[in-house]
Amino acid sequence: MGCSGCSSARGCGTTSKGCKSKTGSCNKLNVFDWLSDIELPHGQKMFDCVEVRFKNSRKEFYRNHDELPLQIGDIIAVESSPGHDIGTISLTGELVKKQMRKRKVAFDSEEIKKVYRQAKKTDVDKWIEAQSMESDTMHRARTLAIELGLKMKISDVEYQGDRSKAIFYYTAEGRVDFRELIKKMAGEFKIRIEMKQIGVRQEASRLGGIGSCGRELCCSTWLTDFRSVSTSAARYQQLSLNPQKLAGQCGKLKCCLNFELDSYVDALKGFPNTNLKLKTKKGNAFYRKMDIFRGVLWYSYQDEPLNFIELKLERVNEIIAMNKKDEKPKDLIGFVELKVEIKKPEYENVVGQDDLTRFDKPKGKGNKNKNRNKKKKPQGNKPQGNKNPQGAKPHQKNKEDNKKPNQGENKKKPDNNENKNKANTNNPNKNKPRNKKKPNNRNKNNNDKKKPEQKKND
Numbered sequence: 001m002g003c004s005g006c007s008s009a010r011g012c013g014t015t016s017k018g019c020k021s022k023t024g025s026c027n028k029l030n031v032f033d034w035l036s037d038i039e040l041p042h043g044q045k046m047f048d049c050v051e052v053r054f055k056n057s058r059k060e061f062y063r064n065h066d067e068l069p070l071q072i073g074d075i076i077a078v079e080s081s082p083g084h085d086i087g088t089i090s091l092t093g094e095l096v097k098k099q100m101r102k103r104k105v106a107f108d109s110e111e112i113k114k115v116y117r118q119a120k121k122t123d124v125d126k127w128i129e130a131q132s133m134e135s136d137t138m139h140r141a142r143t144l145a146i147e148l149g150l151k152m153k154i155s156d157v158e159y160q161g162d163r164s165k166a167i168f169y170y171t172a173e174g175r176v177d178f179r180e181l182i183k184k185m186a187g188e189f190k191i192r193i194e195m196k197q198i199g200v201r202q203e204a205s206r207l208g209g210i211g212s213c214g215r216e217l218c219c220s221t222w223l224t225d226f227r228s229v230s231t232s233a234a235r236y237q238q239l240s241l242n243p244q245k246l247a248g249q250c251g252k253l254k255c256c257l258n259f260e261l262d263s264y265v266d267a268l269k270g271f272p273n274t275n276l277k278l279k280t281k282k283g284n285a286f287y288r289k290m291d292i293f294r295g296v297l298w299y300s301y302q303d304e305p306l307n308f309i310e311l312k313l314e315r316v317n318e319i320i321a322m323n324k325k326d327e328k329p330k331d332l333i334g335f336v337e338l339k340v341e342i343k344k345p346e347y348e349n350v351v352g353q354d355d356l357t358r359f360d361k362p363k364g365k366g367n368k369n370k371n372r373n374k375k376k377k378p379q380g381n382k383p384q385g386n387k388n389p390q391g392a393k394p395h396q397k398n399k400e401d402n403k404k405p406n407q408g409e410n411k412k413k414p415d416n417n418e419n420k421n422k423a424n425t426n427n428p429n430k431n432k433p434r435n436k437k438k439p440n441n442r443n444k445n446n447n448d449k450k451k452p453e454q455k456k457n458d
Contacts, residue, residue: 028208028220029057031091031099033072040094049112051091051099052078055158056206057220059090061105062115070115077123077161079113082192086119086127086161123161130159134166137189141168144184152176155203165192171203201226204250211249218255229253236264238290267292271313272320279323282331285309299332311335 031051040046048064062078064070074089091099100107119127138157145152152172159166166189170176182193198206205219219226234246234257248254271290278285278299285299288308295313300306311319315335322329329335 028053029059029222029224031095033091033093033095035094036072046092047094047096049096049100049107050089050115051096052076052087053090054085054087056156056208058158058206060087061096061100061112063112064115066115068115068118070118075119075124075127077116077119079116080160080162080165083160083162083164084116086123126163127161130161130163133163134159137166138168140188141181141185144188145178145181148181148184150176150178150181152178155198156206159191163191165194167194167196169196169198169203169206171198171200199226200250201252201255204248209249211254212245213256217249219250223255226255227258229255229257233257233261236261236268238292264292271297272316276320278316278319278332279328280319280331281328285332301332309333309336312337 048067049061050064050070051059052062053059060078068076070076070089070092072089072092075086076089077084077086079085097107105112134157137159138154141154141157145154151174152170154168154170156169157166158169168185176197178195182195186193201219204217205223208220209217211217229252231241231246231253233253234241237257237260239246246253246257271292274287274290276287283301283303285301288298288300290297297311297313297316298308299311299316300308309332311332315337319329319332319335
């Protein structure tokens, strides 16, 4: 709906404001060319007619006399009366024959107009300028129709490519004398005026829109034949006759009511008449509702209208057959089939493959734990009663403890050296050999090293 093929402009091509696709249409009654990749038999020429799309759903056939190399999506200038028109090629090749047969157009008809050329830049600029004038022209034409008191609704305006003619599409309940309107519009717009009356369904097809189902309208995308829709189609499908829900954008009954009508009619062949009452000894039961495709009907007793009894189609036919033999069952409850609820196994995600957050887990947790273990050093045979002071970190205490033994050694080493120097100064015979054994300094150093360890234990 946002491409230039909607009511705001035309086609999908080089001038498209939206998708810029080369399909020749914005999903407006477009045809997929499934023969585009298949070559023609040897010696056979390509079909000389092409399908050209103009604003919204208007399509016409033109003959390519000059055998121009035309492709889907090309903008071309075609013959018109008067002047020429600009359109976009929507279909070429052998599929054009099928479309012409569908619309009952003869291949050799003299009414088929010809293709002039591929559009030039000046043609495209003039074409775009004509498109920009359509909205203002439509609103001004509506104002003139209201001033003349005409009971008509101008829904769309389409300018010709050379801006010499404009087509006004309108809807009306009856005949409208618009001769005076044409005179005023021709004098104001200075162009040739052509009026075309269309139905409300054709109007919805041209303008497009979104249906209640959330999809684009069927009549503007693929539906071409508008069959009559009656309220019986809604009755067959067990729908409530609410005009607000059954009516489409055009105000008529929705075309989609006919889509599944045949399947509902076939399914209803085995169902009994809803006017028949089921006779039992308890009383007569009348029909309330049904589920066609499940084959289920609901009945209620006349004395208990709020009590719905669910019966299978086979059971209902069995009771009707008994009533025809003047036999009455005791009660309808005896024909009710009990529902056995089967417990479904609960689904458990054992493997974890379906977990959406399995890739969102933080990385690097293992590395952090390794770093923490490296920082923590073994504390030896430290008693359990000693605890860290509040606010102190374990690694800080280890650093302080490692420093203490070094400080003790540094203090005691100079004391030993001083004692040695004093002894040497007091002894005059220092150079003489002595028989006394010298004290073992290694034992002293070992004793000094043991003292800080004892302090730790204390």
